[in-house]
Amino acid sequence: HVDEPETLVLATDGRQAGQSIQWAGESDRLITGSADQTIRIWDLPTGKELFQFRHREPCRAVKLSAGERFLAATTDAFIESPPGIHVYNFAENVEDQSATPVISWTAPKGRITRVFWTDCNRKLITSHDYGIVRRWDVETGQMLQETQVHEDAIQDMQMSPDETHVITASLDKTARVVDIETFQVLKTYKTGRFVQSAAMSPLFDHVVLGGGQDASQVTTTAAQAGGFEARFFHKIFQEEFGRVRGHFGPINTVAFHPSGRSFTTGGEDGYVRVHHLDMDYFTTKFF
Amino acid sequence: EGEHLKAMARKMAIEKKKEESERAAYEAEQLQAQMKAQAQRAHELAEEKRRREEALRRESERIQREMEEREQEELRAHLGARNIKVKEGEKLEKTAVIKDLMSERIKEQQELERRMARHARNMDHLERARREEEAPFLETAWKE
Amino acid sequence: GDDMGIKSDDDDVKEEDVQTQSGFGSCLVIQNLPKVPEEKYEKLMNVVRTIASKLGDVRDNGVFMPVDEATKISKGFAFVELARKEEVDAALLDERFAQGYQLDKNHRLTLCRFDDFDKYAKVPDEYVPLEPAPYKQPENLHSWLADKQGRDQYVIRHGDNTGVCWNDGKRGRADVAYQREYWTESFVQWSPQGTMIATMHRQGMAVWGGPTFTRLNRFAHPNVRLVDFSPNEKYILSYTSHEPATARDSFHVLINIFDVRAGKLLRKFEGPVDEYAVGSSAGPAGALKWPVFKWAGGRDDLYFARLGRGKISIFECPHMGLLGKESLKMDGVQDFEWSPSEPLLAAYSAEHGNQPARIVVIKVPERIELRQKNMLNVSDVKLYWHPQGTYLAVKVEAWTKTKKSTTTSFQIFCVKDKDVPLEVFELKNNKERVLNFAWEPKGHRFAVVHGDGPRPSISFFTMRDDKGRLGVRELKVLESRSCNAICWSPQGRNIVLAGLKNLNGQLEFFSVDEMETMATAEHFMATDVEWDPTGRYVATVVSHVQQMENGVNIWSFGGRLLYSSQRDKLYQFSWRPRPPSLLPPEKEAEIAKNLKQYTKRYDEEDEQLLMQADADVLQERQRGLDDWKSYMESRRNYAALQLDF
Incomplete structure (x- = not known):
């Protein structure tokens, strides 16, 4: 588990709106998902960019698994692509980082606004447009459960x-x-x-x-x-x-x-x- | 001859000394006069400054007094508006008066609220009593 | 007992008809779907969703695929709710579905309207002889008047839900008396005395009443747009306008008049819209202004009338024929209003040629002119009857000599006084714009909102002095108020000055008896102010015209906020009106005299009630706390597992 530091850091890549951020390591790294179709890993406190995952769609939610061995990220629908969920290995050492996801799968239409690892990293839960939350099997990408909990888009989801x-x-x-x-x-x-x-x-x-x-x-x-x-x-x-x-x-x-x-x-x-x-x-x- | 020269020399020396002492005396006198004038000027300046300060002080005192008077007047007006009598010449303490006025205001507000509550209760009870008494009439009207 | 001629036909098949059609107009049925077991349900559901999305804009949660309860196998059809009714029509014409949609080789999907589907599904397989409906004792339509706690009701329509609530100002809450989804397709309307409520449907209107809001009657008027009850609830008028058959024709108006109790259509009025949109009945661009027909006041619903070109047509109840077989001729007549208390009408004819503008008060059915007044250079006239019919105020705007500006004056006809004396009065500055005029509902005072700036003034006047002598006297001017609406309490004495909509919902609760402000407050973005019928409470409403914060605040008459209730998509709020009291005046006086005795008892009751209410709240909180604790307890192992991981 990562304790959030008491300083507040503002990251901007100067191009497109950042959509979500995630602390990593001993708060010395930061992961951002951005509408500029990238997910980036940053070094703190220098602010230097360490790594970039490129997508052809705007990226939105990012979340590290417990233990920080995996990174889950979501992308929006764009031109031909439906919304997607991607799971990467998250390397301890950035030199070993791979840009290829371990598994990717698509979700029904609508933005995927937040993602969380649950059930001992075996499942993901995601929040969506149309007020839907879904549960996914991480290994197969299969949808396990889908429930409408709101009447309109879920903009944010935070864990207790x-x-x-x-x-x-x-x-x-x-x-x-x-x-x-x-x-x-x-x-x-x-x-x-x-x-x-x-x-x-x-x-x-x-x-x-x-x-x-x-x-x-x-x-x-x-x-x-x-x-x-x-x-x-x-x-x-x-x-x-x-x-x-x-x-x-x-x-x-x-x-x-x-x-x-x-x-x-x-x-x-x-x-x-x-x-x-x-x-x-x-x-x-x-x- | 030698005597004469000596005498001359002495005389000149004396003369010179005299001149010097005279000059010194004159210079001393000049200096003294200068110092005196300086002192005089300094004194005048100080006096001037004192006067200015005095005037300033008096002005600010006057302003202060006027403000106080105005404040007193205002306070009196406030109190007067609430029919509170103030003795002639009595000095009013601003914070105390404001506190009084505030509590007065709060009291009035509370009084208004109490009155409203009473009024509301009366209205409600009147309406209920009317409905209670109207019930049998409604009943017969419905049966018809 | 008397059943008021209302049929007990609730077991009638048609009832279902009205119900389903009331809410499912935008609903489609996809038939011939595969019948799948539970495991495949989700997958099929996703397929159905995809298909549905091709049909149009599917509402949230708008796809429903029924499952057989016993076998858990889907029933082979699905309901799709689209955002708009038009889309259903479009979908049914969609080429891709016209010949059926080939899902796989065994399933060709077909579409139909939900309403049709339902109609066919309801046809019994065998003929079952109708059992005679058992006679039902009609519910007492006055029961709501006798609430033990003296509460009143309001109806609130939000989202798809319409609910009637008891306003419990004392405990600061609303108790639901009745609620129903899709009760109406457009709006609801209380009858003028609150006995019943009308709902609108594609086939017509229905009226409901009694403690459980059972349906009392139905009136067929396809696509009804507007309705209007007669003041004593005997008749109901309904209105639609119809597209012209050819481009050259104008819109066609249809107005039906029904007997409320018998449900019988009594008369139809039909014609091109320009025949009806005359004078004050004409809105902008030649539209019709409702109500077209105006009802005469009084204890009986005797007459109603409408404006024609150069005439007023008065109709007589119950045969609905033209009174005296002839309209009331009146050259250039622009507007008329009935007195709220008797068959007396005031009419205004515009100036034309040598004829001056004319205001006349006429007694019906005799057609006697009680009083008239001629005026020149008139630019506009508005008629304001006192709610008790004691006065008629006529606001007259007249051109100045240069014809560049107007001055405003008021001609007040004192109708109940001998020979109908006329009081004329002007504001101190008669060039000032007059924004509003309102009579005190009971009493002799009125309020005028005037001023040219953004913060107008409100002036109060009285028609009589202490000794009851006639004469307009100014009582008080409230200057510079951010106010665009004035609302008198129905009992008079108190008034709410409100700055609605773009004035942010500023409220001033003002006592006209004491001439003092009781409270100032704000209901942010409020759009409406409505007094309850007894003058004890005020509701302020933020309706759906505002995007956010939709809801109702209930205040005491003096401006104390009692409770607020948030309702998203709040379309309508209206208090249930009350009929005039049946109490004889001597009884009223007796109650007022002996109020102390009642008060003692009511105080005790109130105390009990409040104590109980407090206890209830605490108990509710405790329950919430306990529930949460037990939830957390039940999840403790899970949480521990996560933590260890």
Whole structure:
């Protein structure tokens, strides 16, 4: 298991939007999946590019297996290619890295937005457009299970610390907690806005949701109209108990600090905001 | 002859000494005058500065006083608007008054809320009583 | 008991018809699919999905392939729900499917409309003689009026769901009284006294009522677009317009009038749209403005009327014939409105030639002119009846001498006073734009919104002084408000000033009795404000015209937020109206006098209720907590395994 470091690194290749990132090693390497049709491995802290996996489609989600021996990556549908899932060997030493996947397979239409290794690296679970989550056998690429847990695209999926459930963020204006073994929806958080990202506190039974109006429509209304606050819900009671303002564009991503004492939001407005939760948050009993 | 020369020399020496001492005295006098003038100027400058500062101080005091007066007036106006009597010449403490006014405001707000709650309760109860009493009429109307 | 002439025909086969067609218009059936066991189900499902995607825009989760419960083998057909009805029509004409779609050598797939499929599937294999429907005691249509806690209902339509809820302001929640998916195909409409609710379907409308919302009647009007009840719910009007047969023809209007109880069609009105879109009934581009027919006020539904060219045609109930066999001739008539309380109509004829503009109040059926008023240089006129029929306010915009601007004045007819005196009044600045006018529903006051800037003023006036003498007097001006809507409480006394839509949902709850602001608040992006029929609660709504945050906030009359409920794709919210009270006035007075006695009892009840509500919430939370704990417990081994790995 990798502990996320307490520094915040912003990586850009200057060309196309990065879609997802993943820490590797002792936080000395970073893997990015990008719309420029590459997956890259970077050296930290020099920021030097170490390796590049090239695809003919935009790359989206990347995830290392437990133990970091394999890398799972997803690609979007592009011209003739359907959406794809690719598994690579992940070499300890970058000189030994191969650009050829161990196995690749295709998925039904719609973006594959996030991927996770589960069940002792034997299976992958993925989140998709149309609100679908799927389970795959890593060795055969066979689809094992498919469940629609949302009414619209799942934009983000984050794993609980104990890896028993995920939180999904969807354009159906809700976030949900889903059991990873049964894909049963355990909790639903209604926001009335597009949810782009959702994170679970490692400290309390709290979740934080970020999102807002569709980015393409933001300019048409007042900044306030987008509802660009990060919103705190009680994980079990599904009730909202707080909002944190700051962004003037939709929030695209939220993440808790591993300590649960602060959280970070990345917005369409181009800002990354690190929010330190004040004393009240830790002392107040919200319900 | 030698005597005369000696005397001359002495005289000249004396003369020279005298001149020197006179010059020294004059120079000393000049210096003293200069120093005196300097001192005088310094004094004048200091005086000028003091006066300016004094004026400034007085001005700021005046402003301060005016502000205070205005503040007092405002506070009085605020209190007056709430029908609170203030004794003539009584000095009002700003923070205290603001605190008072705030608590007053809160009290009013609470009072309004209480009134609203009472009003709401009355409206609700009246409506319920009317419905309760209307029920038999409805019943007969329905049977018809 | 009296069954109000409503047939108990719920066992009728046609019922199914109405139900299925109500929601599945955009549904197709793919037939002749292979019948596969459970293991192959997913695979076939993927094939079906692929085929379905060629047919059109498939709705999320829009493919359903039924499985035989016993054998777990699929039944050989699948339902496909497309995004739009038009796509179904297109799909049925699709060349690739016209001759059947060859899936493999044994399976040639065919398509049909779900509604047709259902119709055929419902045809019984053998003829079964109809059993006579057992007589059912009709449900009490007034039961909702006698709620023990004195609550009121509202209907809320969101997504495919329509629900009727009890508003429980005290406990800050809504309790569902009835809900149903695909209850209506377009909208729902309460009858004016709330006795029933009308739903719209392809074949016509249906009305529902009683504690469980059983269907009371159906009215055939294919593709009905709009409906309108008579004030006392005896009749219902429905409207459609039809495409012209040839390009030269204009749109064709069809309006049906039914007897609500008997379900009988009483009369049809048909004709080209320009015959109906006259004066104030004409919208932009010659469209028709609803309602075309306006109902006379009063305790009986006696008359209804519509505007014609130079005439008003009044029809008489129940035979629906033209009153006195002749329309009311009125040159240049542009608009008319009935008094809400009696058969009295006010009409406005525009100025033309030497004829001045004219406003006239006419008593029906006698056709007696009670009062008239002539005016010159009139540019526009609007008629505002007081909801109790005591006054008629006429807003007159007249051209100035230069004809470059207009001034506004109000002519107020005091209809209930002897000889119908006329009060004329203007704002201090009569050149100012008047944005809105609203009578206090009970009482003698009115509010005017005026001003040319972005923040208008609201002025309150009264028609009478303390001694009841007539005369317009200004009471108060509220300046510079970000307000584009004013909503009086149905009981009067209180008003909500709202800045809706682009004004971000600013709300000011104002007491006109005390002339003080009770509260200011915001319901961000609110699109509508609606008072409950008793004036105790206010609902503010963000409807689907806004992309986000759809939902309802319920406030006390004084602006305290009681609860909010989020509903995505919120299409409609409306309080259930109430009929006028049956209480005799002396009884009302008695209640008001003895209110203390009631209050004591109600206070106790309320306390009990709130305590119970608190306990319920706590219990619910505890249950949530327990459930979560047991879930985590059940997953402990799995988590440990992951951790060890």
